[in-house]
Amino acid sequence: MKVVKNISEVKNIVNEWKQQGCTIGFVPTMGYLHEGHGSLVVKAMENSKVVVSIFVNPMQFGPTEDLDKYPRDLEKDSKYCKELGVDLIFNPEPGEMYPEGYCTSVDISGLSEELCGLSRPVHFKGVCTVVNKLLNIVNPDKAYFGEKDAQQLAIIRRMVKDLSMNVEIVGCPIIREKDGLAKSSRNTYLSSEERRAALALSKSIFAGKDMVKEGCREVDILLKKMKDIINEEPLARIDYLKAVDAMTMQQVDTIDRPVLIAMAVYIGKVRLIDNFSFIPG
């Protein structure tokens, strides 16, 4: 397994692979890998070669967000990728991705202002731009994203479709700890007390899932129950908890089409997200 910091070197390696007839699977990450990322890599093994990028993208962090303290551990990540059978890690410096004079951005209107876009206004512009660039660099047949970042996944699908990009986007299910908490690099921020309180998110998700399965189609009733569960936890503060059209990210009143029920909840100072999707039969 190679670890490469340089855009042109990645392009050369991938070109060589393509000339040999290889298919390329790509898993873009911000590193500090956990089993959620691992499940994407395992899925990507359906291709002949697997590339993982590890890049904490400054462009998708707001000025007051956790860019500097975002956890990083390249050594551990490399070991994990090697064990999983990854062929190439792309680990650029910010200056390699955004050199002096850099001034291009890719943005989505409509889908990006809702949900996480409300409290993180520059976030999805940064995500679209870096993913667009990474896809051009790695030039994969398929790219793999977790459904935990459901809005991100919807936005990337939209960008790839709108710009007619030559890649298939594959969404992969949320991976959870044994007690239900969705795996996230940001879970490492939690104290042990907060770690326990963070279960409010998955408890609420599981309860909501059950209600919808049992026939509840009224969003008001569903969200009230889900909010009540979170509000029982004193350390939890809801940023948002909404039901939206899975394609457009616009709020719905009734579950009469594919919907995404998504939340962001502060546990102390740590902002966590979770969600589930439902397609009426």
Place this chain on the structure above:
Amino acid sequence: MKVVKNISEVKNIVNEWKQQGCTIGFVPTMGYLHEGHGSLVVKAMENSKVVVSIFVNPMQFGPTEDLDKYPRDLEKDSKYCKELGVDLIFNPEPGEMYPEGYCTSVDISGLSEELCGLSRPVHFKGVCTVVNKLLNIVNPDKAYFGEKDAQQLAIIRRMVKDLSMNVEIVGCPIIREKDGLAKSSRNTYLSSEERRAALALSKSIFAGKDMVKEGCREVDILLKKMKDIINEEPLARIDYLKAVDAMTMQQVDTIDRPVLIAMAVYIGKVRLIDNFSFIPG
């Protein structure tokens, strides 16, 4: 020569060509082709296959601009392309490029607010977006743009570099009528009186070129002379006439680096552009 309206069909044809080992040259146009476009196609013949797109892109026209009356003649364009040896024309409807729900854009900050960006504020966002999408569809080895749209060329080079796109951008010299007027589809808007008046642009360009060749490095002096020539023509009204850094599009006082001297001039209601570049030896 095939004329295709459908994105997926273009992708299939190009994929087949690539599998045969062909290189692809691409000339994006808005149609109503003239010898300026022709020179790009001839240059593109250095590839095994040449694709021309003909698409009057609504996204790059402002609400008060000439989208509806922009000249179109697919039949004549097809004949011209066939004569030149073009292999494929891509001629999509706006609904094929921007279907319902479309919401992605590509933009450049810095380079796009100067010169033409001042009087055409949405123009370059539309240009970047459509060129990005066309490059993804046609997936060429090289794409050819005229130096007449010098700011457009600089912006596209920037976008391709910033987003690490897998294409080489080739700039080609301005093609002029015998009397000096730069070829443009918009020249057809000119009455015979205006056609004569339009020579003010090229007269000013040639005079400016001579001054710089003869050693003039003072932008004030250069532009004064060039403006005087245009202002002698009663039908001409200068939109802008500036000397800018060829990379950043920021104004310069002295010609001490590669500069672009560019103008937009209204002849009656018709807005024409012209320019020259100079690299101090």
